[in-house]
Amino acid sequence: MKKNYNMYEFTYYNPNEYYSKTNKIKNSLIVIIIVLTLVALLVYQIFFRKDKQITTVSSVVTLELEEQKKMEEERKEEEARLEAERIEQERIQKEEEERKAREAKLPKLTNEGIQNIENIYHSEEKRVFLTFDDGPSNVTHQILDTLKENDIKATFFVLGCNVKIFPETTKRIYDDGHFIANHGYTHVYSSIYSSKEAVLDEFNRCNDAVKQVLGEPEYNSHLFRFPGGLPGGKYADLKKEAKQLLNENGIVNIDWNALSGDAEKQHPTPEYLMERIRTTSEGKNSVVCLMHDAAAKKTTADTLQEIINYYKEQGYVFKSFYDIIK
Secondary structure (H helix, E strand, C coil), rough: CCCCCCCCCEECCHHCCCHHHHHHHHHHHHHHHHHHHHHHHHHHHHHHHHHHHHHHHHHHHHHHHHHHHHHHHHHHHHHHHHHHHHHHHHHHHHHHHHHHHHHHHHHCCCCCHHHHCCCCCCCCCEEEEEEECCCCCCHHHHHHHHHHHHCCCEEEEEEEHHHHHCCHHHHHHHHHEEEEEEEECCCCCHCCCCHHHHHHHHHHHHHHHHHHHHHHHHHCCCCCCCCCCCCCCCCCCHHHHHHHHHHHHHCEECCEEEEEECCCCCCHHHHHHHHHHCCCCCCCCEEEEEEEECCCCCHHHHHHHHHHHHHHCCCCEEEHHHHHHH
16 A cells, blocks of 8 residues: 655544544534533423413413403492492482472372362261361470371371471471361461461461471362351351352362360360360261360360270271371
């Protein structure tokens, strides 16, 4: 074999041996690079990709939590809206019920009511209308207590001047379900009966006082009781003219056909009141009983339970003018 010489070093070398070493080195480097690359990829997968995956998962979880929170807020808002609607509907319903209840207590004079007044003393049913004039006063509450204990509704012919003095008592009369009728404002005959227009003015002034105290601007009892009664006396002719004027203004009047006599004496005894009740009510199916709840009529308040017992024993049912006017 022919030997090769390096022209620079003049050293003999074997080309196959040289290239074999070179390839080994190259191959080793490649292997090392590949291994390092794999290690780098592995490290990347382990650390960087994992962090990315964690970040991605965390983002998804965060989005889900935010979505759930949003849905919960929307649910609460919807519940709050529905609750507000329910409360508003209840308020409207309550106001409507209160309005209807108020309207139901406002007297309304109809043709039927006028006929009922004209026929007040005629009834197949035994009935009694307990009526109280000249109040309210400091004895009215005792009368109201007795009526409440017996579940009886009565009619109070109030004076406007006393309504102003006893507004809370007036309101209690109304709130307890009794009928508030009109007895004028002053109870001063010379003033009331100075003219037929004066009678109407007395009615209107009393009615205005009642409206103000009750807080019912539409209240009108349409029912008047002439102080001293309609018939007789020196003002008899003027009363007839006033009655016509009242009728023209949608106002009817009522007197009585039985009484307790509590205005006949300054200090009547309970026995006297009961005797007058019995004698004036006897033989009558429809009784309109006159009593008073003025300040001086304490005996009437004290005797009321006995009066009620008497009418119950005689088989009477108790009525108020709500049963007549409406």
